[in-house]
Amino acid sequence: MLSGLKNLSLLSKIIFLLSLILLFIWVIPNMVSYYQNVQKYEVKAKELKNIAMKANIEGEAKRFNPEDFQYDLEEFFSRVEVTSETENIHQVTIEIGKDKIDEFNDFLETLSLRYLVKVNGALEFREQDKNLEVKMTLQSL
Amino acid sequence: MRNQQYVTITHYKEREFYFLNHAIQAHDGFISKEMEQFHESEKDKFIERIRVLQSQFSNTQIVSISLTPNQVVTDHEDKNKASAKIFENNYVVQNNIDIGNIPTTLYFSPFAILYEEYKKKLDSKLTLLIGLFDRKLYIMFATEDKIHQSWVIGTRGLTEKQVADRVYKSMKAYYKISYKFADHIEMLVTDESPKLLKVLREELSLNILLTQNSIHNLLHHMGGEQRRAMSSYIKSSLSQPRNSVENSINNDGMGQQAPLQAEAPMMAGQGQATMMNPLNLNQGAENLSAMQDNALNSLDDIRLNNQSNGFSFLDKIKGLFGNKVKSNGANSTNSLNGLVSILPLVFVLGAGLYFSNSNNQILDNMALKESQSYAQTNNALLAMTSMDVFSAMGKSAELKNATISSSRIELKGIVWGIEPLRNSLNELYDDGEFVIKPLENFMTEFSFKSKV
Numbered sequence: 401m402l403s404g405l406k407n408l409s410l411l412s413k414i415i416f417l418l419s420l421i422l423l424f425i426w427v428i429p430n431m432v433s434y435y436q437n438v439q440k441y442e443v444k445a446k447e448l449k450n451i452a453m454k455a456n457i458e459g460e461a462k463r464f465n466p467e468d469f470q471y472d473l474e475e476f477f478s479r480v481e482v483t484s485e486t487e488n489i490h491q492v493t494i495e496i497g498k499d500k501i502d503e504f505n506d507f508l509e510t511l512s513l514r515y516l517v518k519v520n521g522a523l524e525f526r527e528q529d530k531n532l533e534v535k536m537t538l539q540s541l
Numbered sequence: 542m543r544n545q546q547y548v549t550i551t552h553y554k555e556r557e558f559y560f561l562n563h564a565i566q567a568h569d570g571f572i573s574k575e576m577e578q579f580h581e582s583e584k585d586k587f588i589e590r591i592r593v594l595q596s597q598f599s600n601t602q603i604v605s606i607s608l609t610p611n612q613v614v615t616d617h618e619d620k621n622k623a624s625a626k627i628f629e630n631n632y633v634v635q636n637n638i639d640i641g642n643i644p645t646t647l648y649f650s651p652f653a654i655l656y657e658e659y660k661k662k663l664d665s666k667l668t669l670l671i672g673l674f675d676r677k678l679y680i681m682f683a684t685e686d687k688i689h690q691s692w693v694i695g696t697r698g699l700t701e702k703q704v705a706d707r708v709y710k711s712m713k714a715y716y717k718i719s720y721k722f723a724d725h726i727e728m729l730v731t732d733e734s735p736k737l738l739k740v741l742r743e744e745l746s747l748n749i750l751l752t753q754n755s756i757h758n759l760l761h762h763m764g765g766e767q768r769r770a771m772s773s774y775i776k777s778s779l780s781q782p783r784n785s786v787e788n789s790i791n792n793d794g795m796g797q798q799a800p801l802q803a804e805a806p807m808m809a810g811q812g813q814a815t816m817m818n819p820l821n822l823n824q825g826a827e828n829l830s831a832m833q834d835n836a837l838n839s840l841d842d843i844r845l846n847n848q849s850n851g852f853s854f855l856d857k858i859k860g861l862f863g864n865k866v867k868s869n870g871a872n873s874t875n876s877l878n879g880l881v882s883i884l885p886l887v888f889v890l891g892a893g894l895y896f897s898n899s900n901n902q903i904l905d906n907m908a909l910k911e912s913q914s915y916a917q918t919n920n921a922l923l924a925m926t927s928m929d930v931f932s933a934m935g936k937s938a939e940l941k942n943a944t945i946s947s948s949r950i951e952l953k954g955i956v957w958g959i960e961p962l963r964n965s966l967n968e969l970y971d972d973g974e975f976v977i978k979p980l981e982n983f984m985t986e987f988s989f990k991s992k993v
Binding site for chain 1 (some may be wrong): 549808818881882883885886887889890892893896897899900903904906907909910911913914915917919921923924925927929931939940941943944945946949954965
């Protein structure tokens with residue numbers, strides 16, 4: 401190999417050496433890291449998929465959109481308000497009948513499997529006209 | 542139609558270049574043509590050019606020089622090795638001549654060339670003959686009848702001053718061996734380096750006589766005359782017997798293409814030096830032998846040594862990057878090489894960018910999945926806490942306000958069954974603070990705080 405390298409011109413040798421350096425300090429570490437991360441990603445994705453399947457949720461979680469989210473929730477709860485404080489922070493108020501608390505808990509349990517959001521802070525429950533009003537802050541992922 | 546003139550085609554390799562020349566041999570000397578140069582990568586073109594020259598002239602000898610540093614001058618011929626006779630009883634011996642596909646009919650050793658150059662000047666006084674060929678010093682102490690001592694010293698990577706210093710050191714080393722200084726010093730320099738000549742003149746004694754001639758001219762001279770060629774060309778153990786060349790030359794008068802086909806040694810390009818053991822032909826007193834050993838040891842630092850000692854790794858690296866482009870032909874080849882060599886760089890850059898981007902992308906996706914997984918766990922815990930709290934209250938209480946997070950709960954409401962509620966909540970959170978407060982309407986308010 402060394403004799404082959406010797407046959408090359410100085411410029412070719414420099415380029416060849418540069419290629420080798422880049423290969424070893426940049427390409428190979430990136431390649432190794434990439435394949436390791438792909439494996440980790442697949443494990444995590446499969447884990448979430450299994451949880452979603454147990455909850456009878458099909459498909460990937462959706463990007464959070466306030467309008468769509470409100471529209472979807474109004475199907476299950478009597479009143480839903482979504483107020484976006486910032487692009488990623490949304491204040492959500494849901495009014496549920498006291499007998500519907502189990503449905504709310506089910507909804508909460510699978511929220512992040514349906515939408516790419518997380519609950520920031522605490523849930524605030526307040527009695528409101530014989531119903532329960534729940535306030536929570538959602539943050540888009 | 543083939544030309545009937547006798548032509549010597551000379552070639553040798555220095556660093557990564559083949560140098561080719563041919564000359565028309567005449568009675569009063571030779572007429573040299575323009576030198577041609579080929580990069581190593583143009584070897585096929587180089588060989589083809591030799592073939593063309595061969596075909597143009599009917600009487601040719603292809604002459605080359607063996608620049609291997611492991612040539613040893615001995616006083617006997619070794620039939621198993623490549624050897625050339627110089628002087629009456631001395632032979633230059635080297636292990637072999639690399640047989641390859643570069644057509645060559647006559648090889649000459651630098652020692653033979655030195656002898657040929659200076660034989661008429663030799664007499665009974667000791668003369669130091671030094672030849673600088675391809676950055677190697679071929680040194681021999683000779684009188685008219687024999688060589689007394691010889692060795693090869695590398696000068697690769699040295700400055701002109703360091704080269705001069707090595708010549709001087711070799712002279713001193715010989716003095717340590719024989720307690721003799723050469724009466725006369727001749728030096729043949731084949732590098733066209735005015736600076737080297739100047740430095741040699743300045744650093745060494747004014748008595749040193751410098752001659753400069755090109756390897757091609759020396760080879761044309763060596764191969765130009767039948768007797769001269771026959772007397773000192775290197776006969777390889779793998780080559781044709783001596784008389785085949787002799788006959789070839791004899792049959793054609795000035796010389797005809799000999800059937801010998803051997804590859805010229807590629808020492809210059811290979812740049813690998815092996816040790817040449819200095820020859821001591823003085824078979825004198827025993828104490829001289831001991832002194833020689835001591836003196837030869839003192840040459841260790843300058844003598845071309847074996848591969849492991851002679852060239853450090855740094856030298857090899859320098860060798861890789863020390864080559865210079867010399868000709869337009871080589872330039873075009875190197876440009877092509879440069880273009881070709883960009884391919885790996887392009888490939889590496891492409892692969893690097895691809896994996897870098899892909900890796901960043903997968904890292905982003907993985908971070909999203911991690912966040913989603915964390916959020917899912919947190920939400921599930923919140924839902925569980927909420928479910929537990931509402932289950933604990935059951936029909937014993939009615940919730941007015943509640944704050945439920947993954948770290949704490951705070952409840953406030955109306956209680957009807959104080960003890961059942963307290964027990965239920967304490968079952969869930971045993972360190973909680975359960976407080977009841979009677980209201981004016983005979984109802985009881987409760988509050989509960991606890992860490993989760």
